[in-house]
Amino acid sequence: MKLYLEDRSPSIKDRWDGRTTASAQSARILVPRLVRATADIYGVSLWVSTVDTVGLPEFKAAQVALANAWRVREVSVTETDTPGLIRVRALVTNPLTCTVEMAPPPCPVTDWGAVPMGPDMWGDPITLPIKDASGMVVGGNPGTGKTAWCLGLITTLAPSDSVQMAVANGKAPAPMIGDYRGVAPRISHLLGSDLEEVVEFLTGLQAEMNRRYTLMWDQLGVDSFWESKSAPSPQWPVLVVLLDECQTWMQDPRVVDLTADIEAKCRGAGIFLILATQKPTDNNLPTRIRDLCTTSLCFPVRTTAAAIAALGEGLREYPEMSPLHRMxxxxxxxxxxxxxxxSGYTQFKAPFCTRTLAAQVAHATAHYTRDFPGITVGRGHRITAQAPSAPVRKLRVVRGEKVTASTHPTSARRGSTR
Structure with missing residues (x-):
């Protein structure tokens, strides 16, 4: 391992003495300079300024040797946006095996192109792009973290008044049974496994998508939702729709046709569709739907077929990234x-979202919940015989602290928004 440059260019004295190379005593040793160093719970990061002939390729070739010399778990070397500056990451613990519990969201989501999701395999934060995305496939065996991730995403998005969410739970016989009961106050439309209700909801969602395209130019001055500077907003929210255990309905041609049409066109309308299933093979999720999703996510599975179906054929070239190895x-x-x-496949650790935290955040942000325009199915969990007598409680979260609530000065209005 030679991460330095021995400069034997003749000095003025060498040239005066008639030497064409530097003598051993006068040879210069050039060592890459450490510019900055940071530490976290997983290890350290070093930013190093390279020298001639000792750059990114040389450091990459020395990764294993550096890990052995430093007695750390693993070393990774990556380039940065600054020419001549590389990042050396040394891990002392494995971020993928550390227990990570989700904290209350410190603030509403403002960057829809980078919704926080958790640490990746190097302990760096990984994000989910919702902006300019049509949707995603989520696969994974029972008990591997698929539903906990879905609850975590709902909890992360809940503090924003510029998002509305709908959930259809294919393994629940009724809307208020199962995994999403706790977050129901922040869900605009909550459905169970009833096929006719899901068809009615998807028909309404398709109509809302087309309505948005019709009104977008007149009201936002753009032809695509994400081109607007005034959206997302409470008047034009992002619509996030989760079909959990979607294979429950995919045998019905009406559901397949509606879902395929929405998936193909929803990107420009500000609609993000999430299709979650244990095994996203073509008999559970038709390829004409699955292949249109811009993001693919898979938690541990037991078969190669399930992993390839979720993540694509490119996974065969990166067997070390296969979710089969994480079972x-x-x-x-x-x-x-x-x-x-x-740029490729990434593994990450989804912070575990407890049902208690999800319910607390959902109740504290319930006053942001509005209907999807034109859709009435799935609203039963929010309709009460009379207006609440107590004022709405608004979420107040501080990084590192528990969820608290304060009285909101005005009651929330129940009404539809564009």
Missing amino acids: RPEFRGVGTIINETS
Whole structure:
């Protein structure tokens, strides 16, 4: 391992003495300079300024030797946006096996192109692009973290008044049974496994998508939702729709046709469709739907077919990234993700979102909940015989602290928004 440059260019004295190379005593040793160093719970990061002939390729070739010399778990070397500056990452613990519990969201989401999701395999934060995305496929065996991730995403998005969410739970016989009961106050439309209700909801969602395209130019001055400077907003929210255990309805041609049409066109309308299933093979999720999703996420599975179906044929070239290798208890919550903005497959640890935290955030942000325009199915969990007598309680969260609530000065209005 030679991460330095021995400069034997003759000095003025050498040339005066008639030497064409520097003598051993006068040879200069040029060592890459450490510019900055940071430490976290997983290890350290070093930013190094390279020298001639000792750059990124040389450091990459020395990764294993550096890990052995430093007695750390693993070393990774990556380039940065600054020419001549590289980042050396040394891990002392494995971020994928560490227990990560989700904290209350410190603030509403403002960057829809980078919604926080958790640490990747190097302990760096990984994000989910919702902006300019049509939707995503989420796969994974039962108990591997798929539903906990869905609850975590709802909890992350809940503090924003510029998003509305709908959930259809294919394994629940009724809307208020199962995994999403706790977050129901922040869900605009909550459905169970009833096929006719899901068809009615998707028909309404298709109509809302077309209505948005019709009104967008007159009201926003753009032809695509994400081109607008005034959206997302409370008047024009992002619509996030989760079909959990979607295979429950995919045998019905009406559901397939509606979902395929929405998936193909929803990107420009500000609609983000999430299709979650244990095994996203073509008999559970038709390829004409699955292949249109801009993001693919898979938690541990037991078969190659399920992994390839979720993440694409390109996974065969990166067997070390396969979710088959994570089918152990310590890797619960570890997902493999790829999207159109990433350079390849990435594994990350989804922070575990407790049902208690999800329910607290959902209740504290319930006053942001509005209907999807034109859709009435799935509203039963929010309709009461009389207006609440107590004032709405508004979420107040501080990084690192528990969720608290304060009285909101005005009651929330129940009404539809564009």
